[in-house]
Amino acid sequence: MEIAPPTExxxxxxxxxxxxxxxxxxxxxxxxxxxxPAEFVAALTRDxxxxxxxxERYGGAGLSLTAASVVVEEINASGCNAGACHAQMYTMxxxxxxxxxxxxxxxxxxxxxxxxxxxxxxxxxxxxxxDTTSITTTATRTASxxxxxxxxxxxxxxxxxxxxxxxxxxxxxxxxxxxxxxxSTFLVDMKxxxxxxxxxxxxxxxxxxxxxxxxxxxxxxxAADALVGEEGDGFRYIxxxxxxxxxLIAAECVGDGRWFTxxxxxxxxxxxxxxxxxxxxxxxxxxxxxxxxxxxAADLMRYRAAALFDQGxxxxxxxxxxxxxxxxxxxxxxxxxxxxxGGFGFAQExxxxxxxxxxxLYKVAPVSNNLVLAYLGQHVLGMPRSx
Amino acid sequence: xxxxxxxxxxPDPTAEKRIDPDTKRxxxxxxxxxxxxxxxxxxxxxxxxxxxAPGAEIAVVLVAPASASRTxxxxxxxxxxxxxxxxxxxLSGSDIVATSRALAAVLARDSYDLIxxxxxxxxxxxxxxxxxVAERLARPxxxxxxxxxxxxxxxxxxxxxxxxxxxxxxxxxxxxSVSDAINEPRYxxxxxxxxxxRKPHEVLSLADVGLAAGDVGVDGSRTHVSALSKxxxxxxxxxxxxxxxxxxxxxxxxxxxxxxx
Ligand SMILES: Cc1cc2nc3c(=O)[nH]c(=O)nc-3n(C[C@H](O)[C@H](O)[C@H](O)COP(=O)(O)OP(=O)(O)OC[C@H]3O[C@@H](n4cnc5c(N)ncnc54)[C@H](O)[C@@H]3O)c2cc1C
Numbered sequence: 001m002e003i004a005p006p007t008e009x010x011x012x013x014x015x016x017x018x019x020x021x022x023x024x025x026x027x028x029x030x031x032x033x034x035x036x037p038a039e040f041v042a043a044l045t046r047d048x049x050x051x052x053x054x055x056e057r058y059g060g061a062g063l064s065l066t067a068a069s070v071v072v073e074e075i076n077a078s079g080c081n082a083g084a085c086h087a088q089m090y091t092m093x094x095x096x097x098x099x100x101x102x103x104x105x106x107x108x109x110x111x112x113x114x115x116x117x118x119x120x121x122x123x124x125x126x127x128x129x130x131d132t133t134s135i136t137t138t139a140t141r142t143a144s145x146x147x148x149x150x151x152x153x154x155x156x157x158x159x160x161x162x163x164x165x166x167x168x169x170x171x172x173x174x175x176x177x178x179x180x181x182x183x184s185t186f187l188v189d190m191k192x193x194x195x196x197x198x199x200x201x202x203x204x205x206x207x208x209x210x211x212x213x214x215x216x217x218x219x220x221x222x223a224a225d226a227l228v229g230e231e232g233d234g235f236r237y238i239x240x241x242x243x244x245x246x247x248l249i250a251a252e253c254v255g256d257g258r259w260f261t262x263x264x265x266x267x268x269x270x271x272x273x274x275x276x277x278x279x280x281x282x283x284x285x286x287x288x289x290x291x292x293x294x295x296x297a298a299d300l301m302r303y304r305a306a307a308l309f310d311q312g313x314x315x316x317x318x319x320x321x322x323x324x325x326x327x328x329x330x331x332x333x334x335x336x337x338x339x340x341x342g343g344f345g346f347a348q349e350x351x352x353x354x355x356x357x358x359x360x361l362y363k364v365a366p367v368s369n370n371l372v373l374a375y376l377g378q379h380v381l382g383m384p385r386s387x
Numbered sequence: 388x389x390x391x392x393x394x395x396x397x398p399d400p401t402a403e404k405r406i407d408p409d410t411k412r413x414x415x416x417x418x419x420x421x422x423x424x425x426x427x428x429x430x431x432x433x434x435x436x437x438x439x440a441p442g443a444e445i446a447v448v449l450v451a452p453a454s455a456s457r458t459x460x461x462x463x464x465x466x467x468x469x470x471x472x473x474x475x476x477x478l479s480g481s482d483i484v485a486t487s488r489a490l491a492a493v494l495a496r497d498s499y500d501l502i503x504x505x506x507x508x509x510x511x512x513x514x515x516x517x518x519x520v521a522e523r524l525a526r527p528x529x530x531x532x533x534x535x536x537x538x539x540x541x542x543x544x545x546x547x548x549x550x551x552x553x554x555x556x557x558x559x560x561x562x563x564s565v566s567d568a569i570n571e572p573r574y575x576x577x578x579x580x581x582x583x584x585r586k587p588h589e590v591l592s593l594a595d596v597g598l599a600a601g602d603v604g605v606d607g608s609r610t611h612v613s614a615l616s617k618x619x620x621x622x623x624x625x626x627x628x629x630x631x632x633x634x635x636x637x638x639x640x641x642x643x644x645x646x647x648x
Contacts, residue, residue: 008460008580008581010420010457011460011461011464011575011580012577012580014574015574015575015576015577015580018574019574046576047576047577048576048577048578049576049577051577052577056581061577061578061581062581063577063581071577
């Protein structure tokens with residue numbers, strides 16, 4: 001497979017690395033358990049990185065997904081955490097692909113400049129995680145638009161976002177032929193809803209610093225033009241946006257995997273026990289080498305999925321596999337890194353335990369790896385539906 | 388104000404340098420990139436444009452193979468406004484004498500107020516190109532500039548020398564080379580990286596700058612490499628394995644030689 005990175009890839013890597021160097025482990029440790037990395041996100045915004053995927057005519061950089069994925073990869077490979085802001089890069093894809101020209105002109109330029117943050121994505125609900133079409137949040141038509149009732153959970157960065165892309169049911173499930181129908185996507189002005197008292201956000205304490213929340217929607221009023229695309233087609237739009245998200249998450253996992261293997265290899269070469277570096281023992285060295293191989297293999301699938309996406313070709317299986325393989329590889333690398341560090345793997349000042357907690361998420365979110373396997377089993381291998 | 392920043396394409400400094408035994412030249416067929424010392428030169432020009440010389444135009448000037456587009460893009464992303472690239476097969480094998488002739492010919496096509504170089508190339512480490520070009524253009528030259536301030540039509544510069552700093556004033560037009568201590572170059576933002584390709588790129592041949600094949604390349608060079616050998620290893624070096632007493636041993640060594648009392 002030909003992977004010909006354009007000239008700017010090396011420059012992107014250099015610039016992102018240089019930016020990240022100003023945010024070392026100490027910065028991230030001091031944020032724990034729950035302070036948002038506002039300075040880091042501001043620096044990425046200032047240098048235009050979060051507008052990477054927005055076309056140039058709307059004020060973005062018009063990067064390919066391949067190049068944009070390098071941005072988040074380098075962030076995580078530098079020991080930073082792209083999870084704080086990756087959604088600002090891709091959530092706008094739904095507006096870009098399915099929004100009206102008026103919506104694009106109104107929202108994309110301020111999202112590109114960072115003036116408006118669209119990095120909250122309200123899909124998951126307490127009663128509907130993997131089974132997305134079972135969501136019960138409803139948007140009911142009113143004279144002037146819609147009114148929304150329901151609850152979302154795991155809505156990350158909601159407190160640090162101006163807009164939320166919301167999935168809600170617009171036609172009751174028993175009135176549509178298929179449960180994938182009757183769902184719609186909306187662009188919600190969160191500030192307005194919070195001011196009106198119809199939206200309440202509650203942070204959820206988690207094992208890593210991720211600014212995730214639950215959001216209560218009690219009569220949020222939306223104008224008719226908050227609807228993105230056609231009413232009832234929302235599930236398709238969400239699925240369609242997932243490929244870009246999965247490729248970016250895969251790239252973050254590859255970045256994590258690189259960080260863990262490099263950190264582990266360096267420590268194993270330095271730490272002397274029984275009179276020689278621990279890395280001179282195959283029991284220490286081989287798991288690190290094996291994790292490295294796993295990360296590199298996952299990286300190929302990530303580039304393949306990204307290339308298909310950039311060519312406008314179907315890439316559902318590849319994007320899913322990239323996310324699956326990369327999250328498993330990063331997790332293998334994380335465990336290897338903790339093992340190699342022995343007790344020091346648990347000490348906060350080494351950052352290993354922090355990255356370990358952070359990378360664990362991607363086996364579960366934005367989609368559980370089981371569901372990726374279920375998709376491959378059914379849709380690629382033609383086996384019976386398992387969910 | 389018109390500023391030219393001369394930049395060099397060099398082999399990726401993270402790769403090991405290799406000499407081709409047949410040609411006795413540095414192998415340049417691997418990854419090549421912008422000489423890191425030149426980033427300080429571009430940065431200093433950008434700072435002039437942002438400060439004392441608003442509206443200054445910064446031209447990035449290079450003599451390099453036609454394939455040097457990555458280097459050109461990098462230099463422009465860093466802040467250059469346009470590039471002037473002399474690319475001609477006849478330049479291959481040029482030494483300092485020939486390269487400075489080629490650079491001077493490119494620079495003479497325009498009336499630059501200030502020509503800025505980095506202190507050295509990370510490949511050949513010669514430190515002399517600024518002086519050689521200044522000589523050919525008959526312009527004043529200050530090398531190893533560690534700080535500068537524009538004052539009307541002259542520059543006040545601090546020059547790094549072994550014993551400290553010299554403070555000099557040089558009237559423009561002039562040629563300077565900046566030390567790598569003069570500034571901390573910024574890394575380009577994403578819009579700057581993407582914008583580099585849209586900036587004007589001028590590619591010139593030898594004929595365009597009025598040079599003949601014999602003026603440059605091997606024929607135009609005045610040095611000839613007859614043989615290469617590795618520097619002899621120093622027999623009197625001592626290698627210490629730290630068993631916890633290395634610091635004391637180093638101190639004793641320095642005291643013995645009266646480096647520290
Ligand atoms: C930190 C964090 C941030 C998140 N951010 C967001 C966000 O911003 N926006 C958003 O909408 N969501 C977000 N999520 C939600 C995330 O997408 C879901 O947690 C995920 O999709 C899984 O859903 P669930 O938690 O309801 O698990 P469940 O669906 O309850 O699944 C539980 C377990 O059972 C397995 N399972 C379920 N059904 C089957 C089956 N049929 N076959 C095999 N295995 C099965 C799953 O794989 C999983 O292992 C976030 C989650 C976390 C933890």
